[in-house]
Amino acid sequence: MLKRTITTFIGLTMLSAAVTACGTATGAVVGAGAGAAVGAGTGYGAGKGALIGTGVGAAAGAIYDFTKD
Numbered sequence: 001m002l003k004r005t006i007t008t009f010i011g012l013t014m015l016s017a018a019v020t021a022c023g024t025a026t027g028a029v030v031g032a033g034a035g036a037a038v039g040a041g042t043g044y045g046a047g048k049g050a051l052i053g054t055g056v057g058a059a060a061g062a063i064y065d066f067t068k069d
Helices: 002-020 022-042 046-067
Strands: none
């Protein structure tokens, strides 16, 4: 019984974290795609561009989530 209660609690905690971090995750995905495209186009490298874009996009998504209604 205790194991089931703990598992349920952890599951609900993870679900709420995923829902509240939706803008962060979306920003990271969009940033990774844009960074890869810019990096490949400029010769900097798609991998490095995607890493930078992921960080910037995640930060922008987190700020958006924090400031929206």
